[in-house]
Amino acid sequence: xxxxxxxxxxxxxxxxxxxxxxxxxxxxxxxxxxxxxxxxxxxxxxxxxxxxxxxxxxxxxxxxxxxxxxxxxxxxxxxxxxxxxxxxxxxxxxxxxxxxxxxxxxxxxxxxxxxxxxxxxxxxxxxxxxxxxxxxxxxxxxxxxxxxxxxxxxxxxxxxxxxxxxxxxxxxxxxxxxxxxxxxxxxxxxxxxxxxxxxxxxxxxxxxxxxxxxxxxxxxxxxx
Ligand SMILES: *Cc1c(COP(=O)(O)O)cnc(C)c1O
Numbered sequence: 001x002x003x004x005x006x007x008x009x010x011x012x013x014x015x016x017x018x019x020x021x022x023x024x025x026x027x028x029x030x031x032x033x034x035x036x037x038x039x040x041x042x043x044x045x046x047x048x049x050x051x052x053x054x055x056x057x058x059x060x061x062x063x064x065x066x067x068x069x070x071x072x073x074x075x076x077x078x079x080x081x082x083x084x085x086x087x088x089x090x091x092x093x094x095x096x097x098x099x100x101x102x103x104x105x106x107x108x109x110x111x112x113x114x115x116x117x118x119x120x121x122x123x124x125x126x127x128x129x130x131x132x133x134x135x136x137x138x139x140x141x142x143x144x145x146x147x148x149x150x151x152x153x154x155x156x157x158x159x160x161x162x163x164x165x166x167x168x169x170x171x172x173x174x175x176x177x178x179x180x181x182x183x184x185x186x187x188x189x190x191x192x193x194x195x196x197x198x199x200x201x202x203x204x205x206x207x208x209x210x211x212x213x214x215x216x217x218x219x220x221x222x223x224x
Pocket of ligand 1: 042044065086087166199200201215216217218219
């Protein structure tokens with residue numbers, strides 16, 4: 001099938017309405033203002049036409065997890081699009097990522113920071129925490145948070161904004177609640193103002209537990 005922007009708009013439009021409804025209901029259930037939620041549309045593996053369609057429907061925050069894709073998509077949107085990097089940041093690619101992404105969700109070590117420092121721009125950053133200490137996941141363990149935070153706070157062009165985590169991959173979103181709550185508590189303790197947690201299947205629970213940034217792919221675009 002042809003990847004036209006118009007066709008993607010007809011795919012995304014009803015899905016976006018549904019996602020916005022879910023955000024609104026989740027926020028209302030805990031007395032939060034849905035206007036304070038940043039919806040990051042995760043466009044990894046999707047064609048440029050899908051990204052452009054999402055933009056024309058009003059989305060301004062985009063998430064990518066690979067440098068190549070990020071580099072190919074950034075020029076396709078106007079300057080007011082905000083690009084979030086949500087994938088693992090290998091230090092040999094960190095400098096190029098830092099030169100085009102605006103918000104990094106996956107900071108975890110000082111090798112990355114040393115590479116970011118070579119770029120003359122200020123970046124907003126989340127530290128990724130492997131909250132359930134799952135072997136297959138990236139992110140630091142809680143016990144290392146103080147050390148990594150102190151490195152980030154010392155870096156001259158990376159601004160610490162909060163913590164990020166990925167919930168357990170299970171069909172029941174309630175399973176992630178306790179971990180999300182734990183992350184929110186840690187984030188408060190260390191003065192994080194933003195909190196990145198919640199994906200297509202569990203963002204309501206994340207919002208109820210205090211997420212400011214939710215990272216949503218499948219619910220907006222269909223399965224990859
Ligand atoms: C792919 C991805 C998402 C989006 O996942 P969906 O389940 O499609 O919403 C969110 N966060 C990260 C880190 C991802 O890699």
